[in-house]
Amino acid sequence: MTIVIGFEGSANKVGVGIVKDGVVLANPRRTYITPPGQGFMPSDTAKHHQACVLDVLQEALEEACIRPEDIDCVSYTKGPGMGAPLVSVAVVARTVAQLWNKPLLGVNHCIGHIEMGRLITGAKNPTVLYVSGGNTQVIAYSEHRYRIFGETIDIAVGNCLDRFARVLKISNDPSPGYNIEQMAKRGKKFIELPYTVKGMDVSFSGILSYIEDAAHKMLKAEECTPEDLCFSLQETIFAMLVEITERAMAHCNSQEVLIVGGVGCNVRLQEMMEVMCNERGAKLFATDERFCIDNGAMIAQAGWEMFRSGVTTTLDQSWITQRYRTDEVEVTWRD
Structure with missing residues (x-):
């Protein structure tokens, strides 16, 4: 029986x-939410985490009915992420490990998601x-590494959505991506946007610049609605992601797709991926916001494996x- 506690704080969630042996006993978290039209600054996010983290730790211990002496290992997010929030949570994990006299484990955030x-x-694989x-990133396991087959060459897909939400002054509560997803469901008109797949990689910064410009011009001229723009952006960028995922599947002769990370909660992305999987006779695996969005249990689970x-x-x-x-970590726990 092995019990591992995990601390996550790489972005705006702590x-x-x-x-415990593949069972999630507790998984509380808090989200730092900024006003519409604003992103979150590293220093302010770190202050939020510092103010919340001990309450969240207490909540996790109570929810799991676990005492510090029952825990075998303390794991924390080593990276990647925003420097100040990462440090603020890592310091707490390091302190707790020494106070409780437990081994410490730095976990790669992406491997936590996987x-x-x-x-x-x-x-399975x-x-x-x-x-x-x-x-x-599009990733597949091979020979003790999670290999990166394709990735963004500029900004992340979630960052693209978040920044477009700021242009439209969409609320950040519960998240800008979630609110774009809801607006996209009401979109009727498809506006053609740049489709930027470069081999196995994707690029989102040009699409963002283009749609920001289109938003100012077309909304002013009443040629489309904000909902139309949200719909068009989602359809375009998700099609790009499905394309590179399918190519990686073909390369690896894979019959399973797993979507992880905060944007993985998006039901439209899951639907589009499901269509591709069905055409290939493959199976799609996806989770909901409890486990897609950054959380402590994913760091605990990767820590447990390690x-x-x-x-x-x-x-x-x-x-x-x-x-x-992601591919810097030696995966010692898989064959």
């Missing part, structure tokens, strides 16, 4: 999760589409790495 997705959905505010395979992090190595690549 979460603490507790996992291992959580595999646990919750039961996917999927081609993974990892889509969030800070990351966009700890059981004999990995720990020494205190002098327990820093954070803002640019921590």
